[in-house]
Amino acid sequence: MKNSEIAEQFELLADLLEITGANPFRVRAYRSAARTIDGLASSVADLLKSPDFELTSLEGIGKDLAEKIAATVELGVLPALAEMQGEVPAGVVKMLKIPGLGPKKVAALWKELGVTTLEDLKAAGENDQISQLKGFGKKTQQSILEGLLQVEEAGKRVLISIARHAAETIAADLLLVTGVLAAEVAGSCRRRKETCGDLDVLAIAEDSNGAMDCLATHPLVASVLARGETKQRVRLKSGLELDLRVVPKESFGAALQYFTGSKEHNVAVRKRAVELGLKVNEYGVFRGEDRVAGATEEEVYQALGLAYIPPEMRENRGELEAAAKGMLPKLVTVADIRGDLHMHTTATDGVNSIEEMALAAKRRGLEYIAITDHSKRVTMANGLDADRLRAHWKKIEEVRAQNLGIQILKGIECDILEDATLDLDDEVLAEADWVLAVLHYGLKQPREQIQKRLLAAITNPHVDAIGHPSGRIVGGRIAADIGYDEIFQAAAEHGVMMEINANPSRLDLDDIQAAAAKRYGIPIVINTDAHSINGFDVLEYGVDQGRRAGLTAADVANTKPWAEFQKLLSR
Ligand code: DGT
Ligand code: CA
Ligand code: CA
Numbered sequence: 001m002k003n004s005e006i007a008e009q010f011e012l013l014a015d016l017l018e019i020t021g022a023n024p025f026r027v028r029a030y031r032s033a034a035r036t037i038d039g040l041a042s043s044v045a046d047l048l049k050s051p052d053f054e055l056t057s058l059e060g061i062g063k064d065l066a067e068k069i070a071a072t073v074e075l076g077v078l079p080a081l082a083e084m085q086g087e088v089p090a091g092v093v094k095m096l097k098i099p100g101l102g103p104k105k106v107a108a109l110w111k112e113l114g115v116t117t118l119e120d121l122k123a124a125g126e127n128d129q130i131s132q133l134k135g136f137g138k139k140t141q142q143s144i145l146e147g148l149l150q151v152e153e154a155g156k157r158v159l160i161s162i163a164r165h166a167a168e169t170i171a172a173d174l175l176l177v178t179g180v181l182a183a184e185v186a187g188s189c190r191r192r193k194e195t196c197g198d199l200d201v202l203a204i205a206e207d208s209n210g211a212m213d214c215l216a217t218h219p220l221v222a223s224v225l226a227r228g229e230t231k232q233r234v235r236l237k238s239g240l241e242l243d244l245r246v247v248p249k250e251s252f253g254a255a256l257q258y259f260t261g262s263k264e265h266n267v268a269v270r271k272r273a274v275e276l277g278l279k280v281n282e283y284g285v286f287r288g289e290d291r292v293a294g295a296t297e298e299e300v301y302q303a304l305g306l307a308y309i310p311p312e313m314r315e316n317r318g319e320l321e322a323a324a325k326g327m328l329p330k331l332v333t334v335a336d337i338r339g340d341l342h343m344h345t346t347a348t349d350g351v352n353s354i355e356e357m358a359l360a361a362k363r364r365g366l367e368y369i370a371i372t373d374h375s376k377r378v379t380m381a382n383g384l385d386a387d388r389l390r391a392h393w394k395k396i397e398e399v400r401a402q403n404l405g406i407q408i409l410k411g412i413e414c415d416i417l418e419d420a421t422l423d424l425d426d427e428v429l430a431e432a433d434w435v436l437a438v439l440h441y442g443l444k445q446p447r448e449q450i451q452k453r454l455l456a457a458i459t460n461p462h463v464d465a466i467g468h469p470s471g472r473i474v475g476g477r478i479a480a481d482i483g484y485d486e487i488f489q490a491a492a493e494h495g496v497m498m499e500i501n502a503n504p505s506r507l508d509l510d511d512i513q514a515a516a517a518k519r520y521g522i523p524i525v526i527n528t529d530a531h532s533i534n535g536f537d538v539l540e541y542g543v544d545q546g547r548r549a550g551l552t553a554a555d556v557a558n559t560k561p562w563a564e565f566q567k568l569l570s571r
Helices: 003-019 024-039 044-049 063-075 079-085 090-095 103-113 118-126 138-154 160-174 208-216 249-260 263-275 297-303 319-324 354-363 386-401 447-459 484-494 511-519 533-548 562-566
Strands: 180-186 199-205 221-227 231-236 241-246 279-281 284-287 290-293 368-371 407-415 434-438 497-501 524-527
Touching: 003 024, 003 063, 003 079, 003 090, 003 103, 024 063, 044 063, 063 079, 090 103, 090 118, 103 118, 118 138, 160 180, 160 199, 160 208, 160 241, 160 533, 180 208, 180 249, 199 208, 199 249, 208 221, 208 231, 208 241, 249 263, 249 279, 249 284, 249 290, 249 297, 263 279, 263 319, 284 297, 290 297, 354 368, 354 386, 354 533, 386 407, 447 484, 484 497, 484 511, 497 511, 497 533, 511 524, 511 533, 524 533
Parallel strands: 199 241, 368 407, 407 434, 497 524
Antiparallel strands: 180 199, 221 231, 231 241, 279 284, 284 290
16 A cells, blocks of 8 residues: 555545544644655555554654554555545535535535535535535635536546647656656556546656646646645646656656556566566566666566567556567557548538548548448438439549549448448449448447348448447447447458547447457458548547557558558459
C-alpha cells in the first residue's frame, strides 16, 4: 500500500468525522497524520517491516494513530473509515469531490436540506434551495451546479481521440519548460485503448516545480487536485483528470514501463522478473541491491530477456511469451496503408465532392479509394436508390477520366435490411467495383436474426466486405449481438473482408475481434469512413486498434499495392 493511499483514507476519515460533528481535535489529529504520512520519503509499509521502527517516532503520531496506521497497512483499509462510511450516505461522501464543497458545507446540505445523493443536490440547486442556506449564496449555488457537472464527467471514460489530444498537448508544453528533459504520455492513452479513465504523463526534470507550475497554470487545466514533491493530479476543464509524475533520468524507462501498464501486463512482467531472480518496479530492474536497468524501456525488457513490446500489445494476452521467443509481430503502421475503401461525398451525407475526396486522399499518399455513399434505406443521409447510384457512378467515371493519379472505385455502403435482404438488387450490386455491406437498423434483433443477416451478406457474391460489423458506438449501448466464430468462418470461406472502422467512436471490429479475424485468416481493411477531406485524419485510430489486435501489414488488405489489392476483389 502506498503512503498516498493511506493518507487519502485518513483525510477522508477526517472529512467524515467533521461532517458528523465530531470533536475538532480528533479531526485535526487525523488530518495531521495524513500529512505526515504523505510527506514521508520511505514507504510506511516498508518501514513497518523493520523491527526497530516505531510509528510513534513520527511527528504527531501517538499510540492510537500508530495502531490505526498499522491496521490500515495490514488490512488495506482503515477500519474506522469503513465504520464511518456506514453512518454517512454514499452520496454525501461523493459531494466532497465537488470543488469548493468542504465537510462543513456538505454537512449543511445534508442536515438542513436532507440532500443525500448527487441527484438531490442538483434538484436543490435548480430549485434555488441551496442559495437560501446560511453561508451559501447564489454564486455558491451556481458553482456547486457547475462542479456537479464536472464530477459527473469525471466518472466517465473518454474517447482515445479526445484523451490523446489533451495528453499530447500537455506533454508537448511541459517539454518547453526549462529543465524538463523529457515528457511522455503513459497509461491507457499510450496503449491506445479505445477509451481512457484518466491521463498519465511522466517527465524528467531537474526541478519538479517548474513542470508542476506549468501544469497548474496550463490552459487546459481547471484545478489542481493534489500536489506532492514529485507528483501532481489535476482536473482538466473537460472533467478528465491527469496524473503527472516527475522521475529521475536513471529510472525514466522503468517508470514509463510501469505507468504505461496495463496492470495485468505489469503483474506478468514482475512474475517473470522473480523467476529470473530479479526485481522490477517503477525505479528499475534490480539484482539484489544492484540496478541492472531502468533508464530506457528497451533495457528494462532486455534485462528480462524480452524483445521490446510495443505499448499497444501490453495487455497480458500472450505478448510476454511471444517476446521471450522473439516472435512478436511487426505491427502495421499508418505509413503501410495504401488505400481507403469507405468514404462519403455530397451525393449522400458527406461534405466534399468525389474529386475533392480523391485529391485529398492522393495528397495523403493513398493509391486507391472507394467512394461508398449510403444506400436508399438510410433516408436520413439521403441514401441512393439504383437510379441515383448509377448516376453517381457515372460521375465517378468522369472523375476517373481526369487521371488524377489515384484509383477510384465505384463503391456502395449497402444496408443489410432487417429481413436479411440487401437494400439494392444484385443486378445493381454486380455493377459496383466495391460493395461494403453494413448493419445500420435493427441492431437489437436477437442473435439468430443478426447472424442470418450477416451470413446473407457474406454469401452474396457481390459483397466484398462487411463494414463496422457490430454497429456499436463506443461508450454507447448499442452493438449487435454477434456470434463471431460463425461469421468469421463464413467470411474466411467466401473471401469476404472485415473492416476496422477507424472512426474513434466506432473502432469496430474492436481489438479482440480483429485478433480473432486474423486467426481465421480473413483479410482486414482499415477504413476511415471519411465524410469530408478532414475525415481521413482518423486513420491512425484504426491502425492503432489493428496494432492492439497484433496485426501486421500482411494481415491488412489495404496495405497492398493497387495491383495486388485488385486481385482480392470479387470482380
Ligand atoms: P485507465 O486510466 O483506467 O484508462 O487505465 P490505465 O491503464 O491508464 O490505469 P491507471 O491510470 O490507473 O494507471 C496507469 C498505469 O499505472 C497502469 O496501466 C499500470 C500502473 N499501475 C497503476 N496501479 C497499479 C497497480 O496497483 N499495480 C500495478 N502493477 N500497476 C499499476
Ligand atoms: Ca490512466
Ligand atoms: Ca492514472
